[in-house]
Amino acid sequence: MTRINFFHQSVPEICDLFKDEVIRRYVESTLAYVLNELEIEEPGRIIDEVIELATTYVNIERDYEKPAHDFLVKEGVTEKIPEKLSNRAELIYSQISPHLLPGLVLDMGCGDGKVGELAYLDRHAVTLADVYEHKNILDLCTRRSGLDFVLFEQGKEVPITEKYDNALLLTVNHHSNNPMQTTLDTARLVRKGGRIIVIESVYGIKTEQEEDIHYGERSAMMGLNFKLLDHEKQMFANIFFDHFYNRVIHYSDDPKNKVNVPFNFCTPGGWKMFFEDLGLEQERVVYLGNDQLTVPEYHTLHVLKK
Numbered sequence: 104m105t106r107i108n109f110f111h112q113s114v115p116e117i118c119d120l121f122k123d124e125v126i127r128r129y130v131e132s133t134l135a136y137v138l139n140e141l142e143i144e145e146p147g148r149i150i151d152e153v154i155e156l157a158t159t160y161v162n163i164e165r166d167y168e169k170p171a172h173d174f175l176v177k178e179g180v181t182e183k184i185p186e187k188l189s190n191r192a193e194l195i196y197s198q199i200s201p202h203l204l205p206g207l208v209l210d211m212g213c214g215d216g217k218v219g220e221l222a223y224l225d226r227h228a229v230t231l232a233d234v235y236e237h238k239n240i241l242d243l244c245t246r247r248s249g250l251d252f253v254l255f256e257q258g259k260e261v262p263i264t265e266k267y268d269n270a271l272l273l274t275v276n277h278h279s280n281n282p283m284q285t286t287l288d289t290a291r292l293v294r295k296g297g298r299i300i301v302i303e304s305v306y307g308i309k310t311e312q313e314e315d316i317h318y319g320e321r322s323a324m325m326g327l328n329f330k331l332l333d334h335e336k337q338m339f340a341n342i343f344f345d346h347f348y349n350r351v352i353h354y355s356d357d358p359k360n361k362v363n364v365p366f367n368f369c370t371p372g373g374w375k376m377f378f379e380d381l382g383l384e385q386e387r388v389v390y391l392g393n394d395q396l397t398v399p400e401y402h403t404l405h406v407l408k409k
């Protein structure tokens with residue numbers, strides 16, 4: 104049965120993505136960049152095994168997600184990720200902080216809460232909210248009085264009534280079953296004139312698009328590789344890597360710990376129209392490109408005014 108996402112696009116099965124030789128070569132070369140970044144020896148053998156599992160499964164979890172995860176653990180790949188991701192929150196905070204207004208921050212879809220913690224250390228009162236509670240959250244909120252966490256259910260309104268000066272939606276919308284409801288519910292909690300800062304993994308990037316911030320040679324090469332794909336294949340590349348990162352690298356047997364992957368990707372221009380249709384003004388868009396080398400997705404940052 105074909106899966107249709109929020110934007111009415113059909114979402115192919117992961118194994119079917121590889122019927123296209125261009126996607127197969129893109130996945131191979133991008134996985135090679137990621138494994139080089141992780142300083143893994145013999146990346147070719149690892150890439151072959153991952154692609155073999157991704158193309159031959161009958162049951163995706165049993166025959167691909169779990170065995171590929173176990174293989175990456177055995178080969179020492181997963182253990183290198185936390186170290187490489189250790190400055191991820193700092194990187195994201197450096198991208199969003201120039202756009203924050205003084206005052207309160209709501210970090211909607213906060214994940215591990217590390218970006219929200221940096222806003223807190225930068226003298227903002229911060230509320231974290233998410234549809235699941237990451238294992239870091241309890242410790243974080245116990246250590247930092249004044250940093251609160253609100254848990255709510257996918258599809259339900261977040262139970263907050265306070266108004267914030269800023270809200271963050273950082274790579275959340277493509278994980279939400281209903282990005283419109285998530286954006287509207289976030290906007291409900293922002294005061295008139297306040298800001299919503301969105302980062303999204305996008306497709307539909309022209310080859311000649313220049314990034315506004317540069318993150319080194321490997322990032323530029325990964326970005327160019329992506330921009331050379333046609334726009335439909337960019338969407339397919341996002342599907343593969345979003346699934347690979349969230350469901351293979353971070354595999355969990357526990358359904359509560361599985362990150363939602365509805366693949367609600369859009370183009371930068373599509374997001375602008377989407378936000379404007381909801382009554383939010385896009386003040387600025389920043390092309391970040393492939394800023395995170397172990398998460399090979401092309402990012403844009405959108406500064407919205409309520």
Ligand SMILES: C[S@@+](CC[C@H](N)C(=O)[O-])C[C@H]1O[C@@H](n2cnc3c(N)ncnc32)[C@H](O)[C@@H]1O
Pocket residue numbers: 195211212213214215216218232233234235257258272273274275278279280281285362363
């Ligand atoms: C890729 S993570 C990003 C986490 C964090 N914003 C960051 O940048 O580190 C996506 C997050 O969105 C959350 N999420 C998914 N659906 C959501 C929804 N409907 N409302 C709020 N958060 C949601 C997930 O639970 C996950 O923590």
